Amino acid sequence: MGIGVSNWRLARAVSMCGHMGVVSGTSIDCVMTRRLQLGDPEGHMRRALSNFPIAEMAQRILDRYFIPGGKKPEAPFKPVSMQTIDASAALTELTVISNFVEVFLAKEGHSGPVGVNFMEKIQLPTIPSLFGVMMAGIDYILMGAGIPRAIPGILDKLAVGEATDMKVDVEDVAAPVNYSTHFDPKAFCGKYWKPLNRPQFLAIISSSTLALTLAKKASGKVDGFIIEGACAGGHNAPPRGQLQLNERGEPVYGPRDQVDLDKIREIGLPFWLAGAYAEPERLKEAQAIGATGIQVGTAFAFCEESAITPELKKAVLEKSKNASAEVFTDPVASPTGFPFKVAQLEGSLSDEKVYAQRERLCDVGLLRHYYQKEDGTLGYRCPAEPIDDYVRKGGKVADTAGRKCICNGLLATVGLGQVRDDGTSCEAPIITAGDDISNVARFLKPGHETYTAKDVIDYIMSPVPATANA
Numbered sequence: 001m002g003i004g005v006s007n008w009r010l011a012r013a014v015s016m017c018g019h020m021g022v023v024s025g026t027s028i029d030c031v032m033t034r035r036l037q038l039g040d041p042e043g044h045m046r047r048a049l050s051n052f053p054i055a056e057m058a059q060r061i062l063d064r065y066f067i068p069g070g071k072k073p074e075a076p077f078k079p080v081s082m083q084t085i086d087a088s089a090a091l092t093e094l095t096v097i098s099n100f101v102e103v104f105l106a107k108e109g110h111s112g113p114v115g116v117n118f119m120e121k122i123q124l125p126t127i128p129s130l131f132g133v134m135m136a137g138i139d140y141i142l143m144g145a146g147i148p149r150a151i152p153g154i155l156d157k158l159a160v161g162e163a164t165d166m167k168v169d170v171e172d173v174a175a176p177v178n179y180s181t182h183f184d185p186k187a188f189c190g191k192y193w194k195p196l197n198r199p200q201f202l203a204i205i206s207s208s209t210l211a212l213t214l215a216k217k218a219s220g221k222v223d224g225f226i227i228e229g230a231c232a233g234g235h236n237a238p239p240r241g242q243l244q245l246n247e248r249g250e251p252v253y254g255p256r257d258q259v260d261l262d263k264i265r266e267i268g269l270p271f272w273l274a275g276a277y278a279e280p281e282r283l284k285e286a287q288a289i290g291a292t293g294i295q296v297g298t299a300f301a302f303c304e305e306s307a308i309t310p311e312l313k314k315a316v317l318e319k320s321k322n323a324s325a326e327v328f329t330d331p332v333a334s335p336t337g338f339p340f341k342v343a344q345l346e347g348s349l350s351d352e353k354v355y356a357q358r359e360r361l362c363d364v365g366l367l368r369h370y371y372q373k374e375d376g377t378l379g380y381r382c383p384a385e386p387i388d389d390y391v392r393k394g395g396k397v398a399d400t401a402g403r404k405c406i407c408n409g410l411l412a413t414v415g416l417g418q419v420r421d422d423g424t425s426c427e428a429p430i431i432t433a434g435d436d437i438s439n440v441a442r443f444l445k446p447g448h449e450t451y452t453a454k455d456v457i458d459y460i461m462s463p464v465p466a467t468a469n470a
């Protein structure tokens, strides 16, 4: 999970080079509203909003969040309500529209394919998010971090305007209750409703068994798979079996974690390989075993078009140049419980001192777990929130150790960190990246301090030297 790193600008640049550009849909409501509060200096948010088919909804967003000239630096960003199972109409509108805006901009002015990435574990905003990206004509939906069995069927329904539900995974259930989110496209759009294109659905997976289950038992058609290895940036699938840590404290992956690519190929659906594949030889290797292509994250995360702040990109590129850039696969940082790759950078949340200084606070709440309260209603708790709150909600103290507020940290990484303490401090960033971080400086041309998305693509697509091919 990154927030806004792969923004519309980066996805558009990749699409315009003839490949699939993918925007991140995670927390895009916070991202868009914060960009509006920074004054939307280039007018992109407002232009996209003016293209949203239901003008009065877009106007409500502008009225609430747009600050001409931008907010004062010491003023905090206006909060966006945390997602709940009974989200207000205003939050649902914001979810649909912010997803629309990101994809509208990524697709603007060219006909290349655009995808969007969502996490299965973030379930409450899923249906309105899918609807928003579909309103903007998204071509591909990519979803991992969970078992996205319900999604294909939801896409089928949204395309034809049928109301749809999605079951929510709930912890501590004493009495069985069916907790679901619900969205009705025709009720949402009223007279503006029209049928939408059903995008292709690609499941991000790390096991051939899961691929087979999804191909056979999903609620509709799965159109392909992205097979992600444990060296990829973001969250990683946990290793099979009992968790073992190496001497650095990272999860140990073994032969059982190797994906059986023959089995994947037998399924007969297109697949892409991900995890340190941004090399011409690796692309050829992937194609030779039947992959349609590769998915690349880390190499793009530090290019000019990505939303990571220029200072952080510069610091990482410097480290890469002097062979000191590294990531730590943190088994506990992420409130999801999945291993999460964290770039090691002074002044960021990877720095123990910075982490220890942050007072726990949960006000974005994307990774909150859903649990059944005693009265049967749905509760929300995050292992990175204040420990007393978490325990009061039935959570275990042990589960809070080492947890990081990656929601706030990731927003800070893209220059949208919340201001705290009357404007005297700001949330510290946390950077996720894959093992490929050690070598991202390879994209820098001589005499250059930055590189572009096209530089990455040209590098990957360059001919493989005959010797390396032999």
Ligand SMILES: Cc1cc2nc3c(=O)[nH]c(=O)nc-3n(C[C@H](O)[C@H](O)[C@H](O)COP(=O)(O)O)c2cc1C
Pocket: 001, 002, 003, 005, 024, 026, 117, 118, 119, 143, 144, 145, 204, 228, 231, 232, 233, 234, 235, 274, 275, 276, 277, 278, 295, 296, 297, 298, 299, 301, 432, 433, 434, 435, 436
């Ligand atoms: C900054 C960053 C953010 C990412 N965010 C997500 C995400 O939100 N969801 C997801 O499924 N994968 C995410 N990934 C993983 C990528 O989609 C991709 O599969 C992976 O980066 C490929 O491996 P590589 O990092 O070695 O290139 C992220 C990767 C990076 C580097």
